[in-house]
Amino acid sequence: MSDSSPPNSTTDKSLLVRGGRVIDPSQDYDGIADMLVIDGVIVEIGENLSGSSNVIDATDKIVAPGLVDIHVQLREPGFEEDECIATGTAAAIAGGFTSIACLPNTSPAIDTQAQIQFIQQKAIQADNCNVYVIAAVSKNRQGEELAEMGMLAETGAVGFSDAPAPLGNTDLFRRALEYSKMFDKPIIDHPELPELSQSGIMHAGATSMVLGLSGMHPDSEELATGRDLRLCETTGGRLHLMDISTQGSVELIRRAKGRGVGVTAEVCIANLFLTDELLRSFDSNYKVNPPLRSQQHIDACIAGLADGTLDVITSGHAPRAIEKKMTELDRAPFGMSQIEFTLGLAITHLVQPGHLDISALIAKLSTNPAIALGLNDPSYHQKGTLAIGASADITIIDPTAVWIVQPESMLSRSHNTPLAGVELTGRADTVIVGGCVKTKQIELPA
């Protein structure tokens, strides 16, 4: 597989993380401990460890399995004005993510082995985080013919999706779920029924009515979610639902899981704290898909996270160049550049108000997304865990650091965020990938 483990930039190939609160949801572990890493692998967790002169003091910090973001648009090749693999992965590290999975909406779309290899090569050159590829379900993401899933899986595809476009063709979707079972890879859908959301700019509700903006009705997402769950159940395929944003979708997934349907589901960070009311500013940075919805839907998504209906929180990272965004709302593309703020936003809006404890948050940002794409498997060196023998992907979190969002200091090539000046609590302090320290002490604004 494509795991890049470049040599440590320091001469010593060992690392001792000392005195942190080690939280590993995959092993239900939570305690103050030291951690010893040798040759890029976790070899020991315990008290008063020694064995390396390379010491990182993690006192008052949280030592978590490296964060995993399975919903990232890297835009290269084809849309380098928005993002490229080097900038997107640098932004991922700044946000605390040691592994990301990128969507196939590049140009050309990621539907060939050569495309996957191109991204793998670029990721190795960038030498930031691990990059896994979600390949297209259909050739050129056209929704007509299946892509060569077997060969794509062999080359490293960890799942299949036509995202951010929905899988509109139900027959193709059903075949994809059947066929991908042979390779044990999930089909990943953005649930949206286009007939009910076409030309939509924002959530359909009282606010869109007042603003005269075309609405995207929750029915659009919920009918597609219902269809997807039914097909998953009847085919016995593996389904990951991305972009869940409505109360009805959460309830459908809750019931499906209750009867044992093998589905995992995610919510993007924006849909956990921003409401449709913000579009009153007509700021196109609030134009995202799924759209920002009302507080009632946000509350339902948070409840879904708390009771395990929703497994994963993602950044939904969708960088878009400013010249594309600084235009009329119907012409502006969907998307928000979010990967650098996701951890801080989650701590600020989910942990601090008491919706999730920090251990549950780490599960949603690391352990569960790794499982959803099978990255916890030994063939991927066990992502999302601090198990002995796993690759030393570690995110050291300072849960109390207070910082301000400053678009001008973002590492993502696109600064399309409406969060300028917003104060966040919690950030990645030190990010370790395969035993190598990639980022330490991101500069805090004075």
Add this chain to the structure above:
Amino acid sequence: MGTTGPNSKFTTAEDLVPQSWKHRHLLGLENLSLEDITTLLQTAITLKTATSGCHNKLDILEGLTIANMFFEDSTRTRNSFSLAARRLGAETVEFSASSSSVSKGETLIDTAKTIEAMNVDAIVIRHSTPGSPHLLSNNVDCSILNAGDGPHEHPTQGMLDIMTIHEQRGSIEGLTVALVGDITYSRTARSNIWGLKKLGAHVIVCGPSTLVSSAWEQYGVEVSHNLDDIIPRCDVLNLLRIQFERQYTRPFPSVREYAFLYGMNKERMSHAKEDILILAPGPINRGVEVTPDVADGPHSVILNQVTNGIAVRMAALTLTTKANQRRLSSNGGNE
């Protein structure tokens, strides 16, 4: 600035236009206060009088240039703004989207900045996308006047409807005003709702359930789908045009059925109050939302609306550009 107004006892803008107005743009009525709306209304009335019914010229905007930037077809609004500007001594420049650099791929903001660089003091914009005037207002130094942004707002149309009712009745407070027809796609409806509500009217929106959302009740508006039920209670009916050009799917089966359910005709008029006012923002579709005998009948104030449009636009242009001049002179041009 002119000092003599040959056709009026007023002499300068300062005499005519209150300094209390602080907004350099006019983007919509929703975010204006009652005081602002009253100021706009009173200024329109003052300027109508000062120009002897929008007939004669003043020179209170002499030296200013107003640009019309219309990205959608318009006859009445565009000409109304032009006439309003020229009645007050301003120059006007016409910009049409099809013959402009927009068709060569220039962005809206660049187009506006280019026009502004020609020393334009105000841009009047009509655009099919809600929020487009707001986007410009954050990116230019001149005044922006919204002449209709998609289905969102059309503040001067809302104000001219209000002025017309006010002229006939002396006050808006306590009146029952029904907006009939296509509410979903109507910017006129929205501007009317906000303005009328603030001035104390009871507002009813009435039309097919696919074009009149019950969510309007959250904003203190009565929602009805039965015109015959509400007619006897109404002091004013404002008959809105069906905005076929904005609808992605036809929200009702046929024009014939629409006229049957919501068309204002002689029979329905017989159930109305004796002094009911019939307004229509136009262009009217005779035989659809209103029959000719009603449109041309004694209760119709449709042509008064057109005249008052010039008065409202004179007021809007003067208030916004004067507020902007005060802003620029107080901070040296920097925001």
